[in-house]
Amino acid sequence: MGEHDLFQKIGFIGLGLIGGSIAKKIHTLYPDVTIIATAGHQETITEAYGEHLISNQNLCEIKDFYDCDYIFLCTPVKRNIEYLRQLKGNIKNGCIITDVGSVKTDIHEEVTALAMEDCFIGGHPMAGSEKTGLKNANEYLLENAYYILTPTTKTSPERLEEFRSLVTQLGAVALVLDYHLHDYATAAISHLPHMIAYSLVNLVHQIDDDKETMKTIAAGGFKDITRIASSSPVMWQNICASNREPLLSLMDQYLALLTKLRGYIDSSNEQALLSFFQQAKDYRDSITLPSVKSPTVYYECFVDLVDETGGIAAVAGLLAQYHISIKNIGIVNNREFEEGVLQLAFPDKQTLTRAKRLLTDNGYMVHER
Numbered sequence: 001m002g003e004h005d006l007f008q009k010i011g012f013i014g015l016g017l018i019g020g021s022i023a024k025k026i027h028t029l030y031p032d033v034t035i036i037a038t039a040g041h042q043e044t045i046t047e048a049y050g051e052h053l054i055s056n057q058n059l060c061e062i063k064d065f066y067d068c069d070y071i072f073l074c075t076p077v078k079r080n081i082e083y084l085r086q087l088k089g090n091i092k093n094g095c096i097i098t099d100v101g102s103v104k105t106d107i108h109e110e111v112t113a114l115a116m117e118d119c120f121i122g123g124h125p126m127a128g129s130e131k132t133g134l135k136n137a138n139e140y141l142l143e144n145a146y147y148i149l150t151p152t153t154k155t156s157p158e159r160l161e162e163f164r165s166l167v168t169q170l171g172a173v174a175l176v177l178d179y180h181l182h183d184y185a186t187a188a189i190s191h192l193p194h195m196i197a198y199s200l201v202n203l204v205h206q207i208d209d210d211k212e213t214m215k216t217i218a219a220g221g222f223k224d225i226t227r228i229a230s231s232s233p234v235m236w237q238n239i240c241a242s243n244r245e246p247l248l249s250l251m252d253q254y255l256a257l258l259t260k261l262r263g264y265i266d267s268s269n270e271q272a273l274l275s276f277f278q279q280a281k282d283y284r285d286s287i288t289l290p291s292v293k294s295p296t297v298y299y300e301c302f303v304d305l306v307d308e309t310g311g312i313a314a315v316a317g318l319l320a321q322y323h324i325s326i327k328n329i330g331i332v333n334n335r336e337f338e339e340g341v342l343q344l345a346f347p348d349k350q351t352l353t354r355a356k357r358l359l360t361d362n363g364y365m366v367h368e369r
Helices: 017-029 042-050 077-087 105-113 157-169 179-207 213-217 220-230 233-242 244-266 270-286 311-321 349-361
Strands: 009-013 034-038 070-073 096-099 121-125 146-151 173-176 299-303 328-331 342-346
Touching: 009 017, 017 034, 017 070, 034 042, 070 077, 077 096, 077 105, 077 233, 096 157, 105 179, 121 157, 121 179, 146 157, 146 179, 157 173, 179 213, 179 220, 179 233, 179 244, 233 244, 244 270, 299 349, 311 342, 311 349, 342 349
Parallel strands: 009 034, 009 070, 070 096, 096 121, 146 173
Antiparallel strands: 121 146, 299 342, 328 342
16 A cells, blocks of 8 residues: 555645645655645636646536545635635545644634534645745745645544654745744744834835935845835735734734833943844754854745755855855745745855856756845
8 A cells, every 4th residue: 555545536626836845745655645725716727727737627526525535725714714615515524624824823723613623623834935826836945945734623543643644745944833822923033024014114214215215225235125025015915914913913012122222222231232143143043944143144945856865965066166165054944035045145246146156057046136
């Protein structure tokens, strides 16, 4: 028996960047497994069928998912909840329903209300990019990315392990969290930083002069800290609505901390300022890629890389062959709004440009942020 004998048919409700990437990886790993999908537009289904990714030529109805072993909900949270309600009573015994949303409380509460806790395991693949749609999906998107699983109180250990095994097969790194902790943690490390970035950009926009002096000289630190403000406004509107309470709590804590920092500056408390900055630096250094401990500015790019023996060595060897010096190298596990698995840092812009050209010419997909 093969590893996929536990599943013969998998359904996708939504086939965009994330759903499409998962489907493509499953199809590559298990070409004899039947995959069906529905989407917001017939064009998506036509495209997927043309790629031999799915078996259906037209949009599916809910009844078509009845005999699926897994069903992935890959639409916005509110739509996922609507589909969840339609699936109740229309799935076979043993089917696992999962989602790929970045916020978990709403859907878990609906699962409980529908008494579907024994067949649902929340999922959050922390991979993605600013690009969307099936046309940008690729089977390597989840390589070495964190994939958080949020089981219910009625999820059996066997079902959880079965799903964890599938996630691992996709190339991701599975982490199991309580859904409340998941939403609070993602609010802190993702949602709040986006709020700060959007606010800072709006502040500079509002206070800049007619000559746009601030916009003209904006570089380095400002661009680094506000890059994420280029994310989809609609997506972040939805995230704020879905993860409202944890986000508000953290915003209050952040404002209190900012007020404290303002007090240190106002009172010229140099020792308190030094302690404040040093504490932040020490913690930030501890969560950087393992070999990065220096504040030196490097020029970085990010490379899509299949998780296979010798993959990193091949990249490093190619660069070394052309005498291109790498200052830092590491795997990026959390790249929910990013692209590229392998992070490479170079000493200057010229070296970065040479490295990007060399890697691209040799078939690697290279991204720069």
